[in-house]
Amino acid sequence: MLKEKTASCELEKELFESVNERTPDYVKNLKLMDFSNKGEFTFYLKKEHLEPYDADKNPEGLNLKEWFKNYAKEAKVSTAGIRGPQNILYPQDTRFPINLVGIVLATLAKALVAKEKYQDKQILKLAGREVRYNSDLYLEAIARIQAAQGIKTLVPVEKQTIPIWLASFLAFKLDLVGGEYITSSHGISVKNATKDLNSQGSQYLPEESAEFVNKIQEIFDKTEKDGSYEIKISALDNPLIDEDVMKKLDDGVDLYVEYLKSGVAEADNLNYIKQAKNKIVIENVGGSAYRTLSRVLNKLDLSDKFVWLNEKEDPFFHSIGKYDTDPKGNKTFYDYSVDATVTAKRLNGEKFFPVIETLHYDKVLSEYPVGTVVLITDPDHDRLTVTQVEDYKEMSKLDKAGIAYVNLGNNRILTVFTANQAFLLLMDFRMKMLKLQNKWNNHPRFMIKTTASAMSWDEWAKSNNVAVVNVPVGFKEIANIMKKVELKLKNNPDKDVVVDDVFGKSVNLGKSPRLIFAGEESGGMIMGGEEMIKSLSGREAVAMREKSATEAILVASALCAKLEKENTLMSNYLLEVFKENNIKGQFDTRVDIAYYNESEPDIDKLKAAKVEGEKLRTKNDLFYLSMAIAMRSGKMTFENAKEVLQDTFKELDFSNLVDVKFVGDGTYLEFDNKYIEIRPSGTDAKTKAYGAGLDFDEIGKYAQAMGNYSGDRTELHKKYISDEMYDSTKERAMNYYLEFVDKDANNEQFVIPEYKFL
Numbered sequence: 216m217l218k219e220k221t222a223s224c225e226l227e228k229e230l231f232e233s234v235n236e237r238t239p240d241y242v243k244n245l246k247l248m249d250f251s252n253k254g255e256f257t258f259y260l261k262k263e264h265l266e267p268y269d270a271d272k273n274p275e276g277l278n279l280k281e282w283f284k285n286y287a288k289e290a291k292v293s294t295a296g297i298r299g300p301q302n303i304l305y306p307q308d309t310r311f312p313i314n315l316v317g318i319v320l321a322t323l324a325k326a327l328v329a330k331e332k333y334q335d336k337q338i339l340k341l342a343g344r345e346v347r348y349n350s351d352l353y354l355e356a357i358a359r360i361q362a363a364q365g366i367k368t369l370v371p372v373e374k375q376t377i378p379i380w381l382a383s384f385l386a387f388k389l390d391l392v393g394g395e396y397i398t399s400s401h402g403i404s405v406k407n408a409t410k411d412l413n414s415q416g417s418q419y420l421p422e423e424s425a426e427f428v429n430k431i432q433e434i435f436d437k438t439e440k441d442g443s444y445e446i447k448i449s450a451l452d453n454p455l456i457d458e459d460v461m462k463k464l465d466d467g468v469d470l471y472v473e474y475l476k477s478g479v480a481e482a483d484n485l486n487y488i489k490q491a492k493n494k495i496v497i498e499n500v501g502g503s504a505y506r507t508l509s510r511v512l513n514k515l516d517l518s519d520k521f522v523w524l525n526e527k528e529d530p531f532f533h534s535i536g537k538y539d540t541d542p543k544g545n546k547t548f549y550d551y552s553v554d555a556t557v558t559a560k561r562l563n564g565e566k567f568f569p570v571i572e573t574l575h576y577d578k579v580l581s582e583y584p585v586g587t588v589v590l591i592t593d594p595d596h597d598r599l600t601v602t603q604v605e606d607y608k609e610m611s612k613l614d615k616a617g618i619a620y621v622n623l624g625n626n627r628i629l630t631v632f633t634a635n636q637a638f639l640l641l642m643d644f645r646m647k648m649l650k651l652q653n654k655w656n657n658h659p660r661f662m663i664k665t666t667a668s669a670m671s672w673d674e675w676a677k678s679n680n681v682a683v684v685n686v687p688v689g690f691k692e693i694a695n696i697m698k699k700v701e702l703k704l705k706n707n708p709d710k711d712v713v714v715d716d717v718f719g720k721s722v723n724l725g726k727s728p729r730l731i732f733a734g735e736e737s738g739g740m741i742m743g744g745e746e747m748i749k750s751l752s753g754r755e756a757v758a759m760r761e762k763s764a765t766e767a768i769l770v771a772s773a774l775c776a777k778l779e780k781e782n783t784l785m786s787n788y789l790l791e792v793f794k795e796n797n798i799k800g801q802f803d804t805r806v807d808i809a810y811y812n813e814s815e816p817d818i819d820k821l822k823a824a825k826v827e828g829e830k831l832r833t834k835n836d837l838f839y840l841s842m843a844i845a846m847r848s849g850k851m852t853f854e855n856a857k858e859v860l861q862d863t864f865k866e867l868d869f870s871n872l873v874d875v876k877f878v879g880d881g882t883y884l885e886f887d888n889k890y891i892e893i894r895p896s897g898t899d900a901k902t903k904a905y906g907a908g909l910d911f912d913e914i915g916k917y918a919q920a921m922g923n924y925s926g927d928r929t930e931l932h933k934k935y936i937s938d939e940m941y942d943s944t945k946e947r948a949m950n951y952y953l954e955f956v957d958k959d960a961n962n963e964q965f966v967i968p969e970y971k972f973l
Contacts, residue, residue, distance in 0.1 A: 220304060220348070226539060227531045230405075230548050233816040234304050241268060245307045247316060250355060253451040255363075258319070260444040265435060277309040282317060283431060289898070290424040297321075297424075298399050298408035298898045300813065300821065303348040303530075310818045313407045315349075315356060321409065322357045322395065323446055324430035326364040329392055336967045338366045341394035343382035344374070345503040345595045346528045347407050350397045357395050357409075358456045362449035366392075371466050372458045376503040376528060378596035379410060383761035384474070385467045387416035390752045390968050398595040401500075401738075402898075403550035403813060404531055414965040417694035417760035420956060460972060468507065472514045474759075478744035479766050480515055483648055484773035491776035493587055494522045497768065498574065500535055500553045501594030502528035508596065508765055520772070524579065532594065536570040541812060550814045555591045555600040556633060556738070557807070558619075568621055568631060571602075577623045580604060585627065586784065588775040592764040598738035599767040601637035603630050603775070603785050616793075617802040617911045618786050630786055634738040635669035635803045635907070640785060641767065642672070642732040643792045644774040645742060646679060654745060659725030661700075663693045663733040666717060666878040667892050670800030670907040671793070678796035681731055682724045685716040687879030687952070688894065692717075693733045693741075694760040698961035700724065701757060704747075717879045717955055730757045736805065736905065740767050752968035800889065802911040806904040806918045808835075813899065828900030834926030835902050836895040839882035841936050841944040843875050848940075848947065855935045860884075862931045864920055879952045884921075891917045 222228035248258050261275060268276035289297045289312070299312025306315045329338050342357045344350040351374060358368040369391070371377055379396050386394040394412035402408075411419040411427075438444040449455070464470065472480070488495075499505045505526045512518050525533045532553050541549040544562050551557055551569040559569045580587065583604060591600040605613075607626045613619075618636065620628040632640075642662070649655040661682040664672055676683045686692040696714060703712045704727065712724040730743030739762025747755040778788055793801050810828030815821040842859060845851035853874065861869045874885045881894025881903075889908025896903055904922025906914030928941070 223529060223531055224534055226534055226537050226548065229539070230531075230816070231304060233548060234302065237817045238302060238305050238308065241270070241274070242302070242305055242308045242310070245305070247307050248319065248356075248448065250352060250359075250448075255450045255453075256448050258446045258448060260320075260434070260438050260446055262439055262442050264316075265438060277316065279309060279316065279320075280435070282309050282312070282314070283435065285312060286317060286321075287428045287431075290421075290428050298402060298406055300405050300818075301349060301407050302818070303405055306349040306352060308818075310822075315352065318353050318356055318409065319360055319446065320431055320434065321427060322360040323364070324427040324434065325395075325411065326361050326366055327430050328426045329366065330364060333392065333967055337970075338967070339369065339389070339391045339970065340366055341369045341382055341385055341389075341391055341412075342396075343371065343377045343379070343394065344397040345376050345378070346501045346530050346532075347397065347399060347594065348404065348530045349407065350530075353397050353407070353409070354395075355451070356448075357397075359449045359451065359453070360446070362453040362455035363447040365455070367455045367457055369457050369460050371461045374458075376506055377466055378504060378507050378763075378765070380597055380759065380761045380763035380765065381467055381471060381507055383412055383416035384471055384759055385416075386412045386414065387754070387756060387760060388467070388470055388474075388750050389972065390414070390750050390754065390970075392965070392967065396595075400595055401552055401554045401593040401598055403552050404537070405550070405814070415694065415698060415756075415760055417698075418689075418691035420691060420695065421953070464972070465510070466507065468510045468514065471765075472511055474744075474748060475511070475515070475766070475769065477746060477748070479645070479742055479769045481648075481652075483652065484769060485515060485517065487773040487776040487780070488517055488520050488769075491520055491772075491779055493584060493779055495520060495772050495775065496580070496583065496587060496589040497521055497523050498555075498589055498591040499523055499525045500592060501530075501532045502526060503594055504592050504596035504764065508768070511765055517772075524574075535573050537573065538569065541814075548814060548816065549812070553593055554598075554738075555602075556631065568619075571621055571629070571631065576621070576629055580623060580629070581625070586779060588771070588785070589629070590768050590771055592768070593738075596764045597762045598634075599637070599740075599764040599771070600634070600738060601632045601640075601771055601785070604628075605630050605784060605786065609784070609786065612790075613786060616786065616790055618789070630784075632785070632789075633736070633803055634734070634740075635671065635736050636789055637771070638732070638734050638740050638767075639669065639671050639675060639792060640774060640789055641740070641770045643675065643796075644777075645731060645770060648773075657745065658727055658729040660731040661722075661724045661728050662731055663696050665689070665692070665735040666883055667805075667881075667894065667903070667905040668734065668736040669803045670890060671798045671803070674798045674800060675792070675796045678798075682722050682728070683716075684714055684722050684724075685718055685878070687717055688735060688737075688881070689897065690735065690739055690760070690762050692879070693735070695956060695960075697730070697733070697757050697760070699959045700728070701755060702959070702961040702963065704757075705755070715955065715958055718876060718883075728757075733758060734762065736803070738762075742766055742770065751972065800908050802909070802914060803907040804905070804911070804915050804918050806915075806922045808902040808904070808922050810900045810902075825900045831926070832895045832900050832902050835922075835924055836881070836893065836926070837941065837944055838924065838926040838928065838932065839875075839884075839893050839921075840877065840948060841932075841941050843877040843882045844944050844947050844951070845936050845940055846875060847877055847951065850937075850940055851935050859929065859931045859935060863924070863929050867917055867920060877948055877951060879955060889914050889917070891921060893921055
């Protein structure tokens with residue numbers, strides 16, 4: 216049976232007790248798959264499992280049909296893996312979106328799809344994880360299911376943690392069929408997910424997810440027809456579960472360091488870091504970055520320049536982001552996630568950073584000097600938040616510049632840069648380094664960014680002759696553009712590369728372009744090298760397919776070391792970048808509207824609240840989206856849309872509105888001095904309202920009002936948009952999105968090579 220979990224603190228104990236109390240006895244007594252059995256065994260999926268539990272009529276019910284309905288819906292829209300809460304103590308609990316049975320079914324379905332595609336071939340995949348509850352169990356289940364299907368799975372020694380970017384890198388570099396990675400990024404502790412990686416190392420696009428979702432349906436159909444379906448689980452020591460390759464490759468760290476040295480870990484950057492006097496602090500939320508990043512820094516001879524906070528791996532994330540009261544002051548366990556940029560309001564209306572507050576930097580950083588940079592990374596080590604200790608005398612400068620900060624006491628503050636601000640610094644620094652090395656003009660440069668990211672990025676790019684390709688939110692969208700670029704480079708190396716962005720604009724990247732930066736406002740970024748990156752079999756890429764906090768940390772560290780030498784701060788450098796590039800849209804904001812408490816421990820209440828929340832989220836989304844789609848379909852004019860918006864939001868001014876656009880996953884309102892984007896979360900019952908522009912208070916006012924709007928259709932809305940148009944909006948939007956994804960798509964069939972590293 217599964218080993219019992221021991222709480223690390225009173226707050227985690229409170230969480231465990233709450234989960235245990237709310238888990239019914241029939242779930243606690245489930246004996247579906249016993250992974251403590253290290254030998255081969257068989258799980259029989261029964262017809263009864265598909266139907267709801269009933270103590271008298273169907274005591275074996277797992278309600279898998281209901282689970283699958285929600286899982287399939289999530290697979291179509293998810294921006295970063297199929298996420299959801301799990302029963303952290305009883306992972307076989309199928310009432311939760313993420314559960315052991317679901318993981319087994321999805322893994323089997325993906326294995327069957329792969330076997331159909333690559334008949335009579337040795338299929339190699341990789342499985343990795345971070346520190347979340349039950350991740351070790353899920354990784355073992357994935358490896359044993361795949362082994363039972365004849366698929367070889369590469370796993371770290373003792374199935375230890377690796378970052379998502381390393382799993383992605385190895386899937387591409389080693390020419391694997393793909394990979395499975397278990398994470399829920401910076402989400403709350405009770406959440407988990409699987410990120411499905413394809414042979415490129417990028418997350419599945421909708422059509423790839425559809426293949427295995429359809430296969431699960433086939434399994435269910437056969438189960439109903441025959442009464443049961445046999446699922447084999449291999450022995451744990453099956454030779455197809457391979458730790459030797461990852462051991463020989465040191466988990467791929469050597470290969471990754473070699474890749475870094477061809478890009479952001481070039482000699483000039485390393486020398487800056489080596490000359491730094493102040494230690495750079497790495498906040499290792501969850502603990503799983505340390506195992507890999509410490510080895511990378513050691514191989515780059517940089518270990519002595521960094522100090523670590525929270526080295527130990529902990530699925531409760533060291534209590535970071537956790538409180539014993541909710542935002543309304545009610546006594547209950549509440550999790551703000553581990554996203555350091557999240558803001559909240561106290562009962563007295565004061566704005567604060569709840570995650571940073573639980574890091575206790577007023578005490579932890581008390582002995583570190585002004586100028587100390589703290590780099591905060593998340594549990595799967597793909598996102599980065601950049602902060603710096605400054606003197607309190609800098610507050611007026613920061614207020615004017617729209618840079619947030621936290622009071623540390625003793626006349627010290629901690630600046631907290633948004634990813635929009637921090638990444639602007641990093642791309643500018645990267646450009647200047649390439650210019651110093653006389654490399655900048657060797658290739659035309661381009662950037663891939665999400666529409667929800669900063670206006671300042673576009674302005675900076677225009678100032679420096681960098682082409683910009685805008686995409687929907689999600690790194691798989693960024694990777695999809697990379698692959699389109701690579702196909703054009705391969706087929707027509709002497710021609711200009713032209714790709715369409717999600718606005719419908721054709722963007723000319725020039726001949727043999729190189730990626731200077733790809734990223735999104737939520738804290739993920741990657742930078743391309745000067746040469747194309749090659750896999751072992753010779754496939755070429757302009758950059759890797761997943762965001763990497765290691766790349767971001769190296770560039771940020773080089774920059775702050777250079778600024779330390781010049782006796783200045785990152786906030787000053789940001790103001791310089793604004794000035795040098797004549798950037799007007801210096802301010803940005805994001806408002807997250809959650810329609811329910813995702814920390815609710817009662818799964819029935821949680822599911823009911825989420826369903827109601829999704830209705831509110833969809834209603835808000837459809838109000839704007841229906842106008843964008845109606846305009847695109849020629850059913851509504853821009854002036855009509857403008858009239859509807861002004862009538863709905865009388866306190867806002869739409870006189871300088873320029874356009875209303877569908878951007879693949881949301882609605883983008885372009886003004887002549889700002890933008891506002893409203894999009895539904897792809898993973899939860901939330902609305903996200905983004906804004907960037909010339910006036911911080913103004914964009915905040917628009918984002919708050921429009922993000923929190925009920926979505927009720929006004930009389931003018933009904934006048935210009937028919938019920939039929941409104942009801943078909945989502946379907947039309949999906950068709951437009953797929954049209955964007957499919958145009959010039961790189962659909963080259965992956966060919967399994969002869970593996971020489973085995």
